Amino acid sequence: MRQKRSRLWQFWLPADLENKGTATMGERQKFLCGNAVSKGIAIAKAYRYEPLDLKVSKSKCDKEETEAECRRFQSAREQAKEELQTLYAALEEEHPDQAKIFVAHQEVLEDEEMTEETENVIKEDCLTAESAVDTIFNQYADLLKQVEDPLIAGRAADLLDVKARVLRLLLGKEEKRLDHFAEDVIVVAHDLLPSDTANLDRDHVKGLITEVGGSNSHCAILARSFSLPAILGAEDAMTQIQDGQDLILDGLSGQIWLDFSQEEKEQYEQKRQLWKKQIEEEQTYLLRPGATKDEVKIALGINVGSDAYDTAGAAYDFIGLFRTEFLYMENDHMPTEEEQFSVYRRILEGAKGKPVTLRTLDIGGDKTLPYFSLPKEDNPFLGERALRLCFSHMEIFETQMRAALRASVYGNLQIMFPMVGSMEDIRRAKEAVRKVMDALKQEGIAYDPKVKIGVMIEVPSLALQADLVAQEVDFASIGSNDLTQYVCAADRMNAAMEPYYQTYAPAMVRLLGFVFESFQKANKPISVCGEMAGNPKGAALLVGLGARKLSMNAAMLAAVKAELARHRIDELEKMAKTCQKLCTEKEIKEQMEM
């Protein structure tokens, strides 16, 4: 397999461009590096987006002017309200979550007490409208920052955003906008806020570069949903990049080219075309069934949240991961049984008979609920997460089970528990489900008694007894992200731990092989639903190790299908076997041609 470098992936890093890092050419830096959070290549002029200078210069006015200053304040407030209404209306339909931000901003603007106090300081202290707004908004933002609840403290940012809007209107400055360009640009900024990107000109903005932000930031999510190449966390981008300068944004490698020859530019233009072609070619695979070149069938599933998803039914075989925590996280209260039931029912009906694996509440660790305070822990990832949390709050678990079981009559439901570490955990969870089933039966409420019960394999203690686990459950799914984190003892949220967080560590490859083998012997279904399954090369390795079911973000289906169709099963098996004997992740990745 090594010799047969796969045709489509090899151009990712042309040999002559590889590993140049932050090479310098003379005085000027040639490259900047950052996190490639949204793939693709963009070649265009830089547009530096800088927040306006809203420094308030004149702070005092004469007593006679205070009436006029109050009127200026009121008129700026009215204009701000109109702007917010326009922003809200533009987003309301397609991006309701982003639109909500502007409702919160309107509430701040209409705050009676803040308005009164602003007018008071103008009248009594003879402040100009600008300096009054500056003073009062800062005061209230500080007030919120002191609240212990992080969600409330976070709303201080809303106040500052509204303050900037009112000040800009008072100072009579044009709003810097990204909604209309005459030519193609790559937007370069320190950071991009929701209000900055709300009306992005999608015809002309070809890429995004910011100095801060990770792959889960607002900006990253936006870039991916618009299929816009983006590099975030590129330090010094604002110092190094001039307005109007030609740039190459390589969102495949995370490199930004500041200085390049015509020849290099042409090379990149070719690379861009190839990438475009690859995406188009992959798309042709989307509706085909997943299989290797020699027709070994691989069932491919999708991971979904509470939201509606719009993947064509023919593109996937099952929903391998229905994350229910979004239902809890996007709410301001614990979702009731009825609220959960209606969402579960909708997802099950939408799947039209395809299996839907509902993962029970998975919070704790990096995910928290604003309205439900979790105990402070030194090591939340090793603490009361997911199933463990459900065990100590049985009422939450039971409500979810009732809603899920009631919905089970509307489709093909499977229930899966996250963060399972032992056989006791499995038995206890199954017992809880049985209890809920009994209660429903007594109440005469319908449910599917044959609902399959399974577990996530993401804790090493469970993975290492996969042979025994396979006897106890109907199915299992490997959560490769958490499994990697726990096998390598490296926090996946900590950027400094990246070199230690090795998805393809020899221990992982061996452990995965053992888990697949154990479940196959027991004749029980086993799938993978972590990032690894959605990485084309990772998926190929998993199939070589024995996986026949993979579940991923719908956006990766076509690429994974295309990659699998390139290899025969014996090639993949041979490659996987070799990987299991290698000593380092680097060697394994080389073997995988990553």
Next chain:
Amino acid sequence: MVTKQVVFINKTGLHARPASDFVMLAKKYESKITICKEGGEPVNAKSVVRLLAEGIGQGTKAELAAEGPDEAEAIEALAVLVASGFGE
């Protein structure tokens, strides 16, 4: 002036949506309305930012007070909203 003791029974207390609902209702009345957390200072019930800053959680006791032409109706309506648990 009319006053009334209330207890926030809903899970989230006076956060996010409940705070917005509370302010929206308070603004329908002309009277000056305040809310005073047990052991705290009264704050303007028509200011969403003030209410948020109070950090009123589940189980918090507070006193509502209104003064003005529609003080009785205002207190009654707000007390009902709080007692309903904001529909949670």
